[in-house]
Amino acid sequence: MGKKIKKEAEPPPKDVFDPLTIESKKAATVVLMLNSPEEEILAKACEAIYRFALKGEENKATLLELGAVEPLTKLLTHEDKIVRRNATMIFGILASNNDVKKLLRELDVMSSVIAQLAPEEEVVIHEFASLCLANMSAEYTSKVQIFEHGGLEPLIRLLASPDPDVKKNSIECIYNLVQDFQCRATVQELNAVPPILDLLKSEYPIIQLLALKTLGVITNDKESRVMLRDNQGMDHLIKILETKELNDLHIEALSVIANCLEDMDTLVLIQQTGGLKKLLSFAENSTIPDIQKNAAKAITKAAYDPENRKLFHEQEVEKCLVALLGSENDGTKIAASQAISVMCENSSSKEFFNNQGIPQLIQSLRSDNEEVREAAALALANLTTCNAANANAAAEADAIDPLISILSSKRDGAIASAATVLANMAMQEPLRVNMQNHDVMHALIGPLRSSNTVVQSKAALLVAATACDVEARTELRNSGGLGPLVELLRSKNDEVRRHASWAVMVCANDELTAVELCKLGALEILEEVNLSVSRKNKFSDAAYNKLLNNYLSLKYSLTGYLSSSNIIGDGFYDYGRINPGTKLLPLKDLCLQEPSDLRAVLLVNSKSDISPPPSMEDKSSDIGYGRSISSSSSLRRASKEKTNAGFGSPTEDRSEPTSGRNTALSKLAMKEKGSRKGRGKKEEEKVKEEEEVAAVPKLIGEGSPDKEWYPPSDPDFCVYVYEVTKSIFPITNIKEQIEALAKYVAEKMGGKVSKEKLHDFSWELHISELKFQLKSNVVPIGLIKQGIFYHRALLFKVWYEGVHEKNNAIFRSWAGQLVMTALVTEMRTLNKDQIQERSAG
Numbered sequence: 001m002g003k004k005i006k007k008e009a010e011p012p013p014k015d016v017f018d019p020l021t022i023e024s025k026k027a028a029t030v031v032l033m034l035n036s037p038e039e040e041i042l043a044k045a046c047e048a049i050y051r052f053a054l055k056g057e058e059n060k061a062t063l064l065e066l067g068a069v070e071p072l073t074k075l076l077t078h079e080d081k082i083v084r085r086n087a088t089m090i091f092g093i094l095a096s097n098n099d100v101k102k103l104l105r106e107l108d109v110m111s112s113v114i115a116q117l118a119p120e121e122e123v124v125i126h127e128f129a130s131l132c133l134a135n136m137s138a139e140y141t142s143k144v145q146i147f148e149h150g151g152l153e154p155l156i157r158l159l160a161s162p163d164p165d166v167k168k169n170s171i172e173c174i175y176n177l178v179q180d181f182q183c184r185a186t187v188q189e190l191n192a193v194p195p196i197l198d199l200l201k202s203e204y205p206i207i208q209l210l211a212l213k214t215l216g217v218i219t220n221d222k223e224s225r226v227m228l229r230d231n232q233g234m235d236h237l238i239k240i241l242e243t244k245e246l247n248d249l250h251i252e253a254l255s256v257i258a259n260c261l262e263d264m265d266t267l268v269l270i271q272q273t274g275g276l277k278k279l280l281s282f283a284e285n286s287t288i289p290d291i292q293k294n295a296a297k298a299i300t301k302a303a304y305d306p307e308n309r310k311l312f313h314e315q316e317v318e319k320c321l322v323a324l325l326g327s328e329n330d331g332t333k334i335a336a337s338q339a340i341s342v343m344c345e346n347s348s349s350k351e352f353f354n355n356q357g358i359p360q361l362i363q364s365l366r367s368d369n370e371e372v373r374e375a376a377a378l379a380l381a382n383l384t385t386c387n388a389a390n391a392n393a394a395a396e397a398d399a400i401d402p403l404i405s406i407l408s409s410k411r412d413g414a415i416a417s418a419a420t421v422l423a424n425m426a427m428q429e430p431l432r433v434n435m436q437n438h439d440v441m442h443a444l445i446g447p448l449r450s451s452n453t454v455v456q457s458k459a460a461l462l463v464a465a466t467a468c469d470v471e472a473r474t475e476l477r478n479s480g481g482l483g484p485l486v487e488l489l490r491s492k493n494d495e496v497r498r499h500a501s502w503a504v505m506v507c508a509n510d511e512l513t514a515v516e517l518c519k520l521g522a523l524e525i526l527e528e529v530n531l532s533v534s535r536k537n538k539f540s541d542a543a544y545n546k547l548l549n550n551y552l553s554l555k556y557s558l559t560g561y562l563s564s565s566n567i568i569g570d571g572f573y574d575y576g577r578i579n580p581g582t583k584l585l586p587l588k589d590l591c592l593q594e595p596s597d598l599r600a601v602l603l604v605n606s607k608s609d610i611s612p613p614p615s616m617e618d619k620s621s622d623i624g625y626g627r628s629i630s631s632s633s634s635l636r637r638a639s640k641e642k643t644n645a646g647f648g649s650p651t652e653d654r655s656e657p658t659s660g661r662n663t664a665l666s667k668l669a670m671k672e673k674g675s676r677k678g679r680g681k682k683e684e685e686k687v688k689e690e691e692e693v694a695a696v697p698k699l700i701g702e703g704s705p706d707k708e709w710y711p712p713s714d715p716d717f718c719v720y721v722y723e724v725t726k727s728i729f730p731i732t733n734i735k736e737q738i739e740a741l742a743k744y745v746a747e748k749m750g751g752k753v754s755k756e757k758l759h760d761f762s763w764e765l766h767i768s769e770l771k772f773q774l775k776s777n778v779v780p781i782g783l784i785k786q787g788i789f790y791h792r793a794l795l796f797k798v799w800y801e802g803v804h805e806k807n808n809a810i811f812r813s814w815a816g817q818l819v820m821t822a823l824v825t826e827m828r829t830l831n832k833d834q835i836q837e838r839s840a841g
Contacts, residue, residue: 027049027052027059027062027063027066028066030045030048030049030052031045031049031063031066031067031068031071033045034046034049034068034071034072034075035071039078039080039082039083042075042078042080042083042086043080043082043083043086046072046075046083046086046087046089046090047086049063049068049072049090050086050089050090050093053090053093053094054093057097060093060094060096060097060100061097061099063094064094064097064099064100064103069094069100069103069104069107070107072087072090072091073104073107073109073112075087076088076091076109076112076113076115076116077112077115081122084116084125085122085124085125088113088116088125088128088129088132089124089128091104091109091113091128091129091132092127092128092129092131092132092135093128093131095131095132095135095136096135101135101136101139101142104136105136105141105142105145108145110136110142110145110146110149110151111149113129113132113133113136114129114133114146114149114150114151114154116128116129117129117130117151117154117155117157117158118154119157123161123162123163123166126158126161126163126166127163127165127166127169130155130158130166130169130170130173131165131169133146133151133155133169133173134169134170134172134173134176137172137173137176137177138176140180143176143177143179143180143183144180146173146177147177147180147182147183147186151173151177152174152177152183152186152187152190153190155170155173155174155177156170156174156187156190156192156195158170159171159174159192159195159196159198159199160195160198164202164204164207167199167202167207168204168206168207168210171196171199171207171210171211171214172210174187174192174196174214175210175213175214175217178214178217178218179217184217184218184220184221184224185221187218187224188218188221188223188224188227191227192218193215193218193224193227193228193231193233194227194231196211196214196215196218197211197215197228197231197233197236199211200212200236200240201236205246205248205249208246208249209248209249209252212240212249212252212253212255212256213252215228215233215256216252216255216256216259219256219259219260220259222263225259225260225262225263225266226263226265228256228260229260229263229265229266229269233256233260234257234260234266234269234270234273234275235273237253237256237257237260238270238273238275238278238279240253241253241254241278241279241282242278242282247288247291250286250288250291251288251290251291251294254291254294254295254297254298255294255297255298257279257298258294258297258298258299258300258301258302259301261298261299261301261302261308262301262302262304262305262308264305264307264308267302267308267311268311271311271315276311276315277315279295279298280295280315280316280317280320282295283295283296283299283320283324284319284320284323284324289327289329289331289332290331292324292327292329292332292335292336293329293331293332293334293335294335295320295324296321296324296332296335296336296338296339297335297338297339299312299317299320299321299339299343300335300338300339300341300342303339303342303343303345304342306345306346309342309343309345309346309349310346312343312346312349313343313346313348313349313352317343318340318343318349318352318353318356318357319356321336321339321340321343321357322336322353322356322357322360324336324339325337325340325357325360325361325364326360330367330369330371330372333364333367333372333375333376334371334372334375337361337364337372337375337376337378337379338375338378338379340353340357340361340379340382340383341375341378341379341381341382344379344382344383345382350383350387350390351389353383353390354387354389354390354393355393357383358380358383358390358393358394358397358399359397361376361379361380361383362376362380362394362397362398362399362402364376365377365380365399365402365403365406366402370409370410370411370414371411373402373406373409373411373414374409374411374413374414374417377403377406377413377414377417377418377421378413378417380394380399380403380417380421381417381418381420381421381424384420384421384424384425385420385424387424388427388428391421391424391425391427391428391431392428392431394421394425395425395431395434399421399425400422400425400431400434400435400438400440401438403418403421403422404418404422404435404438404439404440404443405443406418407419407443407444407446407447408443408446412450412452412454412455413454415447415450415452415455415458415459416452416454416455416457416458417458419444419447419455419458419459419461419462420458420461420462422435422440422462422465422466423458423461423462423464423465423466426462426465426466426468427465429468432465432466432468432472435466436466436471436472436475439475440462440466441463441466441467441472441475441476441479441481442475442479442481444459444462444463444466444476444481445479445480445481445484447459447462448460448463448481448484448485448488449484453491453493453495453496456488456491456493456496456499456500457493457495457496457499458499460485460488460496460499460500460502460503461499461502461503463476463481463485463503463506463507464499464502464503464505464506467503467506467507468506468509470510473507473509473510473513474512474513476507476513477512477513477516482507482513482516482517482520483520485500485503485504485507486500486504486517486520486521486522486525488500489501489504489522489525489526489529489540490525494535494537497529497535497537497540498537498539498540499539501526501529501537501539501540501542501543502539502543504517504522504526504543504546504547505539505542505543505546508543508546508547508550508551509546509550510550511550511551511569511571513550514546514547514550514551515551515554515586517547518547518551518554518584519586522543522547523544523547523548523554524581526540526543526544526547527544527580530544549565549566552566552568552569552572553571553572553573553574553575553584553587554584556574557574557575557576557577557578557584558577558578558580560577562797568604568794568797568798569604570604570605570606570607570711571587571604571605571711572603572604572798573587573590573601573602573603573604573778574601574602574790574794575590575601576598576599576601587603587711587778588709588711590776590777590778591711591712591776591778592776593776593777594775594776595771595772595774595775595776595777596777598777599777600767600770600771600777600778600779601777601778601779602779602780602781602784602791602794603711603712603714603778603779603780603781604714604717604780604781604794604798605711605712605713605714605717605780606714606717606718606721607710607711607713712774712778712780713780714780714781714782714783715782716780716782716783717780717781717782718782719782720748720782720795720799721799723744724741724744724799727740727744728740728741728744738800741796741799741800742796745792745795745796745799746792748785748795749784749785749786749787749788749791749792749795750763750785750786750787761786762786763786763787763788763791766784766785766786767779767784767786770783770784781794781795781798
């Protein structure tokens with residue numbers, strides 16, 4: 001037998017690389033392996049990178065710096081399932097890093113990631129692909145990319161996955177996507193509500209919570225609410241509320257219910273099934289503030305619908321809200337106050353809160369939390385609007401003081417609401433007086449200066465409601481409130497301009513305030529506003545007329561006309577016609593001016609001089625107002641008794657309300673009642689025999705700016721008033737009375753003058769002498785002894801309307817028609833065409 005020869009192994013082919021086992025400890029080396037063509041190396045490299053990335057954020061940043069992301073994106077579409085799976089797992093982890101997200105958006109890998117959600121892929125690929133999308137969807141740009149690449153449909157399909165992680169990642173991604181309205185519309189088209197509702201049955205709280213949050217967003221749309229109702233979603237939500245073990249889901253469940261209650265059909269359904277009572281009981285009895293807050297918000301949302309408010313009232317929702325007001329949590333108080341604000345649109349609910357709720361709201365007005373105060377003020381504003389009983393209830397609960405303090409708040413909403421409540425209260429006089437005692441007019445200055453148009457509007461409205469008497473207007477004027485009020489007339493906001501005009505109209509009810517408003521430019525602004533069709537309003541026109549009717553001196557100078565209802569009082573002066581836009585100087589400034597060639601300013605003043613009688617030395621001098629007049633042309637006979645009888649109180653207020661105004665004549669007539677008693681014929685004869693005395697008008701405080709200034713007095717006019725009151729007033733026949741008064745006026749102003757002697761009627765010279773002797777252009781009407789038609793007309797109007805101020809409007813109107821007729825009768829010989837002295841205008 002031959003010896004066996006051992007067969008030698010064949011050497012490997014020369015072109016084959018011998019297997020090499022490498023153990024790498026550097027991430028950079030493994031990253032380089034991602035470019036290998038070998039599937040096994042790629043799979044192992046991806047596995048190593050996945051474990052490395054799991055260890056923390058720093059490792060993710062390291063992989064980004066090493067350039068691992070770009071080669072990994074290519075592996076998402078690799079033919080080998082293991083490589084593709086491992087690459088997907090890496091991106092699921094890496095996508096939580098913001099820098100990685102940014103790079104992934106630039107590389108546009110969304111289509112590749114979404115492709116991994118295909119039904120044929122493994123569950124683990126679904127898990128990490130959905131995780132990657134959930135991380136990416138937190139940013140708006142990524143949401144757009146996911147939506148545009150059709151990511152919603154596979155995500156909704158995966159809600160039915162048996163794997164809880166896939167469900168969790170998918171619903172989280174959907175929740176992020178539906179924040180955009182386009183995605184919400186697509187979700188409705190894809191009928192996503194039923195699978196989302198199924199997630200509420202999950203045993204994992206995080207999945208239930210994400211499902212509720214998603215429903216809370218999509219049910220803002222009516223279509224989704226209908227889908228939820230049709231799929232018995234309300235039953236699921238009520239069951240969650242009834243399950244104490246799910247109390248961590250109650251807040252989000254209430255948010256969804258709040259949206260659904262906006263739908264009338266849903267509210268009816270939940271009421272019929274008894275769910276509404278359960279909801280209210282749950283909210284009232286819960287000890288968790290956030291649950292109570294969300295319950296109140298649910299009521300607020302639903303109560304915007306009138307039919308819903310009716311249903312809520314039937315379920316006595318008001319009791320629940322009052323209970324929530326007693327919560328110690330500020331958020332719950334705010335939500336309850338907001339719910340009351342809406343619910344009180346129902347008249348029955350508003351009446352309920354009259355006895356319960358208002359005291360609790362007023363208590364909230366004293367809170368240190370500005371938001372609580374604002375919400376409570378809003379609720380009170382709605383409760384007291386058009387409801388005097390609630391306004392009274394608020395006042396009885398001491399609401400005025402905290403409301404006035406809120407006017408200085410930093411929150412515009414709180415200020416506007418507080419002003420509204422106060423304006424509602426001011427409709428009742430006792431409450432208005434109470435508010436004035438709390439210095440409300442001074443507190444209004446800040447809101448009037450606000451830059452917020454709502455605050456400006458409400459503040460102006462409050463001025464209109466509270467400035468109904470002289471004391472309030474005086475306080476507003478002294479506090480500097482008229483300036484900012486006038487500025488609001490320039491507002492471009494229609495409501496602000498309308499309310500400001502209303503307030504100016506109310507404030508112009510007394511002369512002092514009307515004069516001050518005119519000084520601040522209110523008349524010019526209103527005139528400009530009324531010229532604009534788009535800016536004028538009924539109050540701007542009324543305010544303009546009210547200003548003129550309570551500043552008759554300005555009205556007469558601007559228009560040259562006074563109606564029968566314009567009763568001239570002390571302090572009226574006829575400056576002459578002025579052009580529109582020209583400022584009328586105050587009487588004090590005119591008195592202090594030196595005489596000039598301008599026409600004389602006629603002054604009506606029946607008030608007595610408050611200074612002591614001039615001494616003999618004073619009478620012998622001639623230095624203008626405050627001194628005697630030596631010219632015989634200005635002298636007249638007047639008894640001391642009659643002069644004194646006509647003097648008014650030196651401290652009498654010049655501001656007179658439009659109704660029951662005390663004119664120069666009526667005030668003196670009242671004073672005459674006591675002084676005339678016991679006077680007989682001897683006194684009357686003594687008047688005729690009295691020596692000539694000079695009129696002594698004085699400028700009180702001249703040269704002493706610290707002393708109060710008074711207009712020059714007019715004793716002659718006081719005597720005229722006495723004589724008219726005694727001799728003409730008793731005449732019962734109206735026509736005879738008018739004729740007698742006209743004759744008396746003509747007699748005091750120089751009598752009848754024929755045309756032939758017109759050139760001898762030197763009234764201009766007489767007026768010039770008076771101006772020179774008085775050292776002023778202001779001439780009291782009683783000093784004029786030679787006057788023409790406009791002097792006589794003014795004197796007649798002052799007397800006549802004073803005598804008949806108590807008479808009715810019909811009488812006054814008829815008598816007014818006879819005034820000029822009687823004057824023309826007495827002055828028929830004067831040729832008016834030759835008299836052109838009505839010059840200043």
